[in-house]
Amino acid sequence: MAKRKRRKFSEEQKADAVRMVREGGNVSEVARELDLTDSALRNWVALDDARRSGTDGEEPLSPAEREELKELRKKVRRLEQQRDFLKKATAFFAKEDDRNTK
Numbered sequence: 001m002a003k004r005k006r007r008k009f010s011e012e013q014k015a016d017a018v019r020m021v022r023e024g025g026n027v028s029e030v031a032r033e034l035d036l037t038d039s040a041l042r043n044w045v046a047l048d049d050a051r052r053s054g055t056d057g058e059e060p061l062s063p064a065e066r067e068e069l070k071e072l073r074k075k076v077r078r079l080e081q082q083r084d085f086l087k088k089a090t091a092f093f094a095k096e097d098d099r100n101t102k
Contacts, residue, residue, distance in 0.1 A: 011063060011066075014044045015048075017030060017034055017036065017041055017044060018041075018044050018045050018048045020033075020034075021041065021045055022045075027041050027042055027045065
């Protein structure tokens with residue numbers, strides 16, 4: 001059996017699928033109708049449940065807050081890479097300086 005190519009779905013598509021399940025559809029039936037795997041749809045429903053209930057009494061994130069969090073995580077990753085590069089460069093030049101002074 002050929003492996004299925006990974007697809008990406010927008011938040012709106014996921015919300016529509018979850019809404020179909022909430023409106024009385026069976027997860028397996030809705031997944032089959034939308035050409036999804038049962039496990040993906042179950043995960044989306046579970047995530048929606050978590051968002052609705054909030055975690056630790058906190059309000060769930062709005063779509064704008066989720067997008068901002070995603071961008072901030074990318075920025076942190078990029079800054080960490082830059083920091084690591086600068087550490088390596090500093091060590092390299094420190095070794096070169098030691099060699100030149102001897």
